[in-house]
Amino acid sequence: MRTTIVVFLKEVLDNLRDRRTLASALIMGPIFGPVLFAFVINLSIERSLDDVERTMELPAIGQQHAPNLVRYLESRNIEVVDGPADAAAAIDAVKTGANDVVLIIPEEFGEQLQDTVPAKLELVSDQANTDAERDARRARGALYAYSQELAAVRLSARGVNPLVLRPLNIDEVDVSTASGRSAMLLGMMSYFFIFAALMGGMYLAIDSTAGERERGSLEPLLCLPVTRDQLMLGKIAATCLFMMLSLSLSLVSFFVALKFMPLEQLGMTPNFSPGVMLAALLLFAPFILLGAALMTLVASFTKSYREAQTWLSVVLVAPTMPILIVSILTLRPRLEFMFVPSLSQHLLLVDMVKNEPVNNLHVVISVVSTLIFGALLTWICARLYRREGLLG
């Protein structure tokens, strides 16, 4: 135990003096996450604000035939501009993506309106192009609304209550985009915590294994009257401390950064209270042992510092895989997911942030199974450390 503490203290001191370790533990992990998060959030906000507030340009052919319609569209923030020369050119323009949508107003439009025959309008759009379809949808909606309004006027003129045309009053509440986006963002967030934790310990894990071997300080160390298990445990413990530090900083920086992000505009009302942050820290703590043991294990296998770095960048990505899969399939938390480290932490964190009740059994399984994985990897590390080939 004493030996392990001596090794632990030395590794901590050594790495506190190492700019690279410090930078990755105190800056990279904690800053990278919130910055990227803020970037994505702002991008999302920009796109969702598009729909209502931005003035949309609608290219039209023959706008002189329908001055009232043009005025109506303008009242809905849709500015009608001159479009392509003719219908064929309009179809081409939409096909090539030069225009998202083109409105064609035939010459006889005004006449048909006066005669109360259905007045023909053409709206050219590419419905397979989801991006362009947003504008088309908005134009279509505005045209339908204009049609409704005209119908109401006509009915009123004939002494009929316009409401007969509206037997149903459908109020659509669209939650799909907001919750879909927030699920993705929350998935990102838990990964940032995992990333920050791993980054915090990465250089220490490399330095204390591959680095120590490359430097030639491992062999003298192994000549000392201590067991290799003691040495390895001290190194893993120091790695854990740096990971914990990085994770805590990352949680704090998120907590601060989120105060400046207009999440409500995205329809997200996440709960990032200090309590949730503290719970997240405790929830992710078992993952730290797992991560430290995993990185030490991988780094022990490698021949050099450089090789260790290469392999550990793979380790940095690995925990995203289960999160990514679950986020894409939008799967709900399930008992069996709780056995998967990184995934269980992610799902539980999402529940907490969404203010949904957290299943205690799930928490227990997540903590215990992650700890067991961590202990198992630590044990494998110890076995590896006893190998003669450790010195390469």
Add this chain to the structure above:
Amino acid sequence: MIRVDDIHKSFGVVRAVRGVSFQAPDGKITGLLGPNGAGKSTTLRVLYTVLKPDAGTASVDGADVVKDGLNARRRIGALPHGSGLYPHLTARENVAYFARLCGLDKAEIDDRVDEIVRLLEIGDFADRRTKGFSQGQRTKVSLARALVHDPQNVILDEPSNGLDVMATRSLRNLILNLKDGGRCVLFSSHVMQEVAALCDDICIIANGQVAIDDSVDGIRNRTGCDDLEDAFVKAIHMVRPD
């Protein structure tokens, strides 16, 4: 007291050591001499328990290096070949770290570190971080680190590598001091003159086998060469080839 009894060690197809036996008694300096790749380092690495022999036994003060490695290591101060330091720690911290790992208590550590710093004349740079140290400075600090717990048996793998004349001289004095203190000193080298100047016993190794194990005069007599270099060359041709 170090005993090596017929140890063998192969790495894949390379038979690095094949049946090396010798003894290094207390109060004497024993030299392990041999050309590059003769199996010196491998033999020493078996002794400080980093490698396990495929066959044969070795012991340090009676502690078997395989079965009782921890106790064997307690009796050893080792300077492995190409020892590295921790660049972010000062020389003194590097030495103190090893002292702590050897189980010395706090008060003892400070005294011993001061003593060894004085003994090895590293006071000038003892409080500097070891990053950027010269080869000689690094070797001295590594040596201080190996000796800080005052071990009974001292194993040095090519300690004079990269040392200048002055440093080699103080290393020689240090080794002689250890001998006078009744320590068992075993060191390897590929320089005959260096070994001859210091050693009571010389074990010449070639091709993973012991060619001659004798005193300097004994080697002269048995090879029939007065010149030490000639004796060395003759001795290494005495082992059977592959």
